Amino acid sequence: MTKPLNSENYKAILRLLREMREELEVSQIVLSERMDVTQTFISKCERGDRRIDVLEFLTWLDALGVPAEAFISRLNRVVQIGKGNPELRQRRSVHKNRNTRS
Known part of the structure; x- marks a missing residue:
């Protein structure tokens, strides 16, 4: 079983958090100051070394000025694109079969 920290969907969340930060031209240092955390914290989270x-x-999104609904909507589009990936489909199928067993 894949650990959640390494799951494709969790990686998609991290990629999108970083993409949005970069699109808004907010550095890790500025974001860390807005969140009252260290730049190392931001870096570790974006790399997937620390789980958020x-x-x-929600604090991260607020510090970027991004509504949670906007992030989730964009994430949903990214994840939908991933559904075309055979490896991801296979994982979903296995997970679905496990949940339907009596």
Whole structure:
């Protein structure tokens, strides 16, 4: 079983957080100051070395000025594109079969 920290969907979240930060031209240092954390914290999260909890996620979005709904909508489009990936489809199929067993 894939660990959540390494799952494709979690990686998509991290990629999108970084993409949005870069699109808004916010450095890791500026973001860390807005969140009252260290730049190392931001770096570790973006690399996937540290998992982000839901409160940190919402703080991150707030510090970027991105509504959570906008992020989720964009993430949903990214994940939908991934559904064409045979490896991801196979994982979903296996997971679905496990959930339907009695």
